[in-house]
Amino acid sequence: MASEISRPGRADEPEKGGEQKPFRTLKLGTREPLRLDCGVPFGPFEVAYETYGELNEAKSNAILVCHALSGDQYVLQPPPEVSSRPGWWEIMVGPGKPLDTTRYFILCANVLGGCMGSEGPASINPATGKPYGLSFPVITVRDMVRSQALLLDALGIEELFCVTGGSMGGMQALEWAVCYPERVFAAVPIASAARHSAQNIAFHEVGRQAIMADPDWHGGDYLIHGTRPVRGLAVARMAAHITYLSEPSLHRKFGRQLQDRTTYSFAFDADFQVESYLRHQGITFTDRFDANSYLYITRAMDYFDLAAEHGDSLVEALRRTRARWCVFSFTGDWLYPTSGNREIVRALNAVAANVSFAEIESDKGHDAFLLDEPELHKILTGFLNGAARHRGFRSP
Amino acid sequence: MSAAGAGRRLRPDLSVIAAMIPSGTRVLDLGCGEGELLDFLVHEKSVDGRGIELSQEGVNACVSRGLPVIQGDVDTDLEAYPDEAFDVVILSQTLPAVRHPREVLRELLRIGKRTIVSFPNVGALKRRLHFLLEGRIPAGPAFAWFDTPYIRPCTIRDFIRLCEDEGFVIERRLTLDRQGRVVPLGRHRRLANLFGENAVFVLTRAR
Numbered sequence: 001m002a003s004e005i006s007r008p009g010r011a012d013e014p015e016k017g018g019e020q021k022p023f024r025t026l027k028l029g030t031r032e033p034l035r036l037d038c039g040v041p042f043g044p045f046e047v048a049y050e051t052y053g054e055l056n057e058a059k060s061n062a063i064l065v066c067h068a069l070s071g072d073q074y075v076l077q078p079p080p081e082v083s084s085r086p087g088w089w090e091i092m093v094g095p096g097k098p099l100d101t102t103r104y105f106i107l108c109a110n111v112l113g114g115c116m117g118s119e120g121p122a123s124i125n126p127a128t129g130k131p132y133g134l135s136f137p138v139i140t141v142r143d144m145v146r147s148q149a150l151l152l153d154a155l156g157i158e159e160l161f162c163v164t165g166g167s168m169g170g171m172q173a174l175e176w177a178v179c180y181p182e183r184v185f186a187a188v189p190i191a192s193a194a195r196h197s198a199q200n201i202a203f204h205e206v207g208r209q210a211i212m213a214d215p216d217w218h219g220g221d222y223l224i225h226g227t228r229p230v231r232g233l234a235v236a237r238m239a240a241h242i243t244y245l246s247e248p249s250l251h252r253k254f255g256r257q258l259q260d261r262t263t264y265s266f267a268f269d270a271d272f273q274v275e276s277y278l279r280h281q282g283i284t285f286t287d288r289f290d291a292n293s294y295l296y297i298t299r300a301m302d303y304f305d306l307a308a309e310h311g312d313s314l315v316e317a318l319r320r321t322r323a324r325w326c327v328f329s330f331t332g333d334w335l336y337p338t339s340g341n342r343e344i345v346r347a348l349n350a351v352a353a354n355v356s357f358a359e360i361e362s363d364k365g366h367d368a369f370l371l372d373e374p375e376l377h378k379i380l381t382g383f384l385n386g387a388a389r390h391r392g393f394r395s396p
Numbered sequence: 397m398s399a400a401g402a403g404r405r406l407r408p409d410l411s412v413i414a415a416m417i418p419s420g421t422r423v424l425d426l427g428c429g430e431g432e433l434l435d436f437l438v439h440e441k442s443v444d445g446r447g448i449e450l451s452q453e454g455v456n457a458c459v460s461r462g463l464p465v466i467q468g469d470v471d472t473d474l475e476a477y478p479d480e481a482f483d484v485v486i487l488s489q490t491l492p493a494v495r496h497p498r499e500v501l502r503e504l505l506r507i508g509k510r511t512i513v514s515f516p517n518v519g520a521l522k523r524r525l526h527f528l529l530e531g532r533i534p535a536g537p538a539f540a541w542f543d544t545p546y547i548r549p550c551t552i553r554d555f556i557r558l559c560e561d562e563g564f565v566i567e568r569r570l571t572l573d574r575q576g577r578v579v580p581l582g583r584h585r586r587l588a589n590l591f592g593e594n595a596v597f598v599l600t601r602a603r
Contacts (some may be wrong), residue, residue: 326459340469345466349476352422354444357466359452379459386462 022080023048023110023117026365028150037303040137047151049109052076052093053101055157061393062157063099064148065089065108066165066172069240070289072116074107076101079116079288098380103393104161108150112171113297115203115290118147122223122290132292139296139371141168141304149183161391162384163229164188167336168297171304174344177321178306182199186387187323188380191333191369193340194314194347195305203243204298208237211291220274220292221358224373234282242280246332246365250274267313314347321348324390325355326383328376332363356383402554406436409576412596413488413512416568417441423482424448424508426470427490431458438463445481448473471495474503482508491515492546498558505564505601517571519551519589552589559599568598 029035029043036042050073055062065075067088072079076087076094093106110118113136121136128135152160163176163184170192175393177187193200211217214232218225242250254274258264261271270276310316325348329341338359348355360376362368369376389395404515406414410433417423419441425434430448431454436545437443447465458465470487471494485508487500492515494500504511517523522536534543534549550558552571559566571581571592588595 052484128552221452248506324464346473346476349466349473351480352481354446355466356464357468358456358459359467361452379456382460382462386464389462 012343019367024050025117025395026151026154028147028154028381032145034146034150036137036277037140038138042137045074045112045119046117046123047109047112047119047147048114049073049151050075050077051108052106053104055105055155057159058163060159060391061103062105062107062152062160062175063162063164064094064152064160065099065106066144066148066163066169066176067108067111067163067279068167069168069294069301070237070285071169073109073110074115074116075106088370091370092380093375098377098384099164102358103388107151107155109148109236111168111297111300112147113293113300115143115293120290120312121220121292131223133223134292136296137157138303140300141171141175142179144300145172145179148172148176152183158310159183159185162186162188162387164190165188165192167192167335167366168301168304170336171301171306175304175308177323177325178317181322183321184321184323184360184383185391186326186330187321188326188383189341189344190328190376191330191341192327192344193304193336193337194307194317195246197340198303201302201334203240204302206239208295210235210239211295217291220295222291228286229285229291230286233286233289233294235278236282236291236294237285237289238278238282241278243335243365244365246334246363247361248332249365253277314343315350316346318336319351321351321353324387325353326380327355328369328380329357329358329359330362330364330366330368330373331359333366333368335366336358344385397468407562407576409514409594409596410436410488412570412572412576412578413486413514414441414511416596416598417443417484417486419443422446422481423484423486423569424477424482424503425486425488427487427493428458428463428465429454429556431461431463431465433486433488434458434463435461449477470500472506474500477507479501479506480509483510484508485511487511487513492550494548494549496549497550498562501558501564501599502562505599509600510567511599512596513595514554515555516546516548517589517592517595518549518550520593520594521590522574540573543567552592552595553585555597556585559597562595563602565602566597567600568596572596572597 025046025048027044033041033043074087075089095102110116113120123134125132163173165173172185173189177184211232214229215225217229257273259273259276306317307314317369329338345357358379419433422444425447428434428449434445434447438445447467455467485504535544571579571588572594573579574593
């Protein structure tokens with residue numbers, strides 16, 4: 001069965017209390033609470049996760065995949081009770097893929113503050129018996145990483161063979177290598193940054209304001225009011241979605257083409273295809289995402305600044321890391337551009353780290369890390385093969 | 397010897413350099429191309445090797461074969477490295493392609509305990525004759541004068557003079573023929589400059 005992707009049966013999983021949950025979760029922070037960056041002791045809390053492939057006997061072949069802002073733990077299969085969309089990284093993960101499930105044990109957890117089974121603002125606050133809403137503590141990327149470290153402890157995994165992810169997933173990979181240098185053999189941040197720029201923060205603030213301006217948001221207590229700020233969240237997603245694409249890719253897809261019409265409406269319908277597309281993106285997003293989670297996770301990203309705790313020196317932040325690094329950027333990514341990724345590489349050079357860096361030619365914008373980019377896949381495969389040799393894994 | 401590396405054959409000029417590098421050392425190969433030398437060093441000599449390459453295709457080829465290589469410019473990207481970060485720094489056939497050879501050499505000697513530089517010797521008799529008889533710029537086999545990456549051609553004597561001016565210690569100097577095989581021309585500079593088509597220098601900083 002080694003080549004079979006293990007699909008954890010949710011029904012046969014013994015859950016405490018006997019109640020059937022749609023997500024595979026573990027209760028963490030049971031012995032002592034997790035001290036969050038905001039100062040709040042937090043826990044116990046649930047973390048939802050999925051795994052693919054098999055953990056070897058030495059528990060040394062684990063690759064932690066960290067998801068991006070709107071991602072989840074369903075790397076390789078559709079999430080439960082949601083449309084039939086595929087897993088978000090099926091192009092990268094699977095038998096014979098760069099993250100080869102016949103060779104590696106792939107682990108992905110829903111981030112703290114998320115809405116796919118991990119403790120988040122839509123979870124029930126045990127103190128009140130009601131959804132947290134804004135009483136959920138503000139979390140950081142480092143808090144996400146700490147919670148993942150607890151998950152690894154629970155699974156008995158001492159060291160990750162690799163930690164990787166794109167965008168916010170790349171930030172987690174960076175944070176992992178900095179926080180737990182002894183637990184990371186290889187780190188692969190893709191289309192990421194060492195800190196959120198003013199522009200990054202600005203775009204997120206637009207999204208948050210859109211959510212909070214929706215009367216259905218109710219100061220964050222919409223679940224108690226039996227509403228959901230669908231319009232606000234959709235607008236937030238629409239604005240953000242533009243930042244994930246490049247000008248050429250938008251132009252190629254839509255140009256100025258009209259949607260189901262030959263002339264302008266001289267009104268405010270979605271005349272243009274690009275409008276119709278964005279509206280669709282916005283609305284479908286609200287089916288699967290919680291508005292408060294969107295606030296919390298964008299906040300975590302805005303607070304992300306790897307150097308901040310190290311006298312504003314990225315070099316100092318990375319000095320203690322021991323990982324073999326492979327940093328990727330895309331030429332057409334203006335949200336987390338090559339320049340920012342190169343800064344990470346320079347800082348790694350300054351500490352004489354073992355680092356590879358590849359800029360992938362692509363005009364698909366930031367989203368390229370999720371798309372079919374053969375060059376990325378080829379290089380990542382080569383990097384992981386090299387790392388596996390050094391780790392003493394047998395060639396497949 | 398790993399199975400992958402068995403029977404590995406290096407370009408002659410690269411094997412001259414490879415022979416100078418002790419096993420298990422930390423090496424930086426600048427302008428490493430598609431990683432031919434680096435791959436050999438990593439697999440055959442258990443070197444902790446790194447590379448910098450200007451062309452993205454070269455970088456991608458290197459990383460695809462598992463070599464730690466970054467895209468970068470030798471002229472501008474060395475300052476990030478700490479002093480003596482490497483046991484050996486290699487600049488193979490890349491010196492004439494850099495914009496500021498003197499500054500780059502200073503950086504190399506700063507970040508490496510030992511620096512190996514190889515370059516084609518434009519002062520070789522054949523090249524002198526070619527220029528004399530043809531009256532055309534020597535641009536290398538694959539290039540014309542207007543697109544050659546070799547923007548700073550130099551001769552063995554030029555290079556020795558620069559080392560003397562900068563106080564670099566020339567630990568070893570080898571002259572090679574066109575195929576990259578060592579030509580024993582002794583210590584005589586003018587002879588070497590006349591008959592060595594390629595040169596390999598091992599430099600260290602003055603103590």
